[in-house]
Amino acid sequence: MKLISLFENADVGLFVIALKGHKFINANFSFARILGYKSMESFFSDFTWEKHFSIAGQSDPFDLSCGNVTTGYREMRICRVDGTMGWVNFSFGIYIKTGYIDGIVVDISDLKSLEQEIVRISDLEREKFGRDLHDTLGQTLTGTAFLCRALIHRLPKKPAMIEERVGQIENLVNQALDQARHLAHGLAYIEVKPSGILSHLKKLAAQANAVFGGDCKVKAVSKVVLRDAESATHLYRIAQEAVHNAIKHSGSPKVEIRLEINAETGRMTVKDFGKGLPSRSSRPRGIGLQLMRLRARLIGGSIRFVNRRERGFQVVCTFPLAKENAK
Numbered sequence: 001m002k003l004i005s006l007f008e009n010a011d012v013g014l015f016v017i018a019l020k021g022h023k024f025i026n027a028n029f030s031f032a033r034i035l036g037y038k039s040m041e042s043f044f045s046d047f048t049w050e051k052h053f054s055i056a057g058q059s060d061p062f063d064l065s066c067g068n069v070t071t072g073y074r075e076m077r078i079c080r081v082d083g084t085m086g087w088v089n090f091s092f093g094i095y096i097k098t099g100y101i102d103g104i105v106v107d108i109s110d111l112k113s114l115e116q117e118i119v120r121i122s123d124l125e126r127e128k129f130g131r132d133l134h135d136t137l138g139q140t141l142t143g144t145a146f147l148c149r150a151l152i153h154r155l156p157k158k159p160a161m162i163e164e165r166v167g168q169i170e171n172l173v174n175q176a177l178d179q180a181r182h183l184a185h186g187l188a189y190i191e192v193k194p195s196g197i198l199s200h201l202k203k204l205a206a207q208a209n210a211v212f213g214g215d216c217k218v219k220a221v222s223k224v225v226l227r228d229a230e231s232a233t234h235l236y237r238i239a240q241e242a243v244h245n246a247i248k249h250s251g252s253p254k255v256e257i258r259l260e261i262n263a264e265t266g267r268m269t270v271k272d273f274g275k276g277l278p279s280r281s282s283r284p285r286g287i288g289l290q291l292m293r294l295r296a297r298l299i300g301g302s303i304r305f306v307n308r309r310e311r312g313f314q315v316v317c318t319f320p321l322a323k324e325n326a327k
């Protein structure tokens with residue numbers, strides 16, 4: 001009796017369905033409410049799994065393609081009764097002998113919006129910083145290079161040594177200007193097309209080599225097309241942070257970016273050959289690693305940080321692909 005009221009009044013969605021056909025044996029009101037139903041009557045008459053869970057790029061909720069699993073846990077997109085989209089944490093158990101599936105559904109739409117907002121604000125800040133860098137330091141350096149040139153022209157007798165030194169200063173200032181421009185471009189707004197990830201990764205590697213003196217190479221094992229431009233852009237930003245971290249922190253200029261398809265998903269690995277991540281207590285608190293994690297979640301993927309100690313650090317991001325990859 002107590003268990004029944006616990007089931008009915010729980011603040012999270014609970015359901016029991018038949019293994020065959022996935023027809024409902026029971027569900028509580030929280031489950032119906034998460035999907036936008038106002039009453040259990042309308043829920044039981046109108047609900048179908050396809051209507052709420054069948055979303056482009058998302059597999060069946062009870063997809064057991066990974067073998068003999070009897071439990072599942074995943075974050076899924078939902079389409080509510082009014083057509084708006086949301087996110088749920090979806091976990092379930094399958095009882096083959098008794099022939100049913102039960103599960104818990106938690107609405108995480110607010111959490112997802114918050115995560116999106118954190119990443120959006122961080123991108124806006126990055127773009128603003130890029131513009132400021134271009135408009136302030138960039139202009140000052142342009143002015144300084146111009147003054148060096150003017151000085152060479154105005155030197156009355158042009159002693160060779162002075163002319164050479166001013167020329168060297170002018171070259172250095174121009175080099176700094178070039179680096180500031182590259183940095184500003186790296187920070188600027190970017191939208192990567194779903195099929196454009198590889199060419200952007202190649203540009204990223206070239207830029208890391210030119211500006212930061214890295215030795216970064218891209219190895220694409222297969223052609224990778226992402227679900228949409230948003231996913232491709234997040235994946236690019238993950239690579240960018242991982243490459244910058246490798247060059248800034250690893251102590252070795254060598255970095256390898258690998259792009260491949262593994263079973264039904266895409267995988268990007270950014271690997272360096274440096275000293276590896278320091279222990280948590282001696283590690284400065286940046287936001288790069290956390291942002292990579294958030295971005296991976298936003299594209300419906302996952303991220304693993306593999307610390308190989310003295311043999312380097314590795315960022316492995318797994319992400320869903322567009323349907324055309326299967327062709």
Ligand SMILES: Nc1ncnc2c1ncn2[C@@H]1O[C@H](COP(=O)(O)OP(=O)(O)OP(=O)(O)O)[C@@H](O)[C@H]1O
Nearest residue numbers: 245246249250276277278283284286287288289313
């Ligand atoms: N490839 C790497 N090799 C060695 N140490 C690393 C590597 N990547 C990250 N770290 C360590 O982890 C710390 C946290 O990285 P994170 O990217 O979160 O911050 P950050 O790079 O210091 O600053 P930012 O917020 O600008 O990214 C770094 O300060 C560094 O000590």
Ligand SMILES: [Mg+2]
Nearest residue numbers: 245286288289
């Ligand atoms: Mg960083």
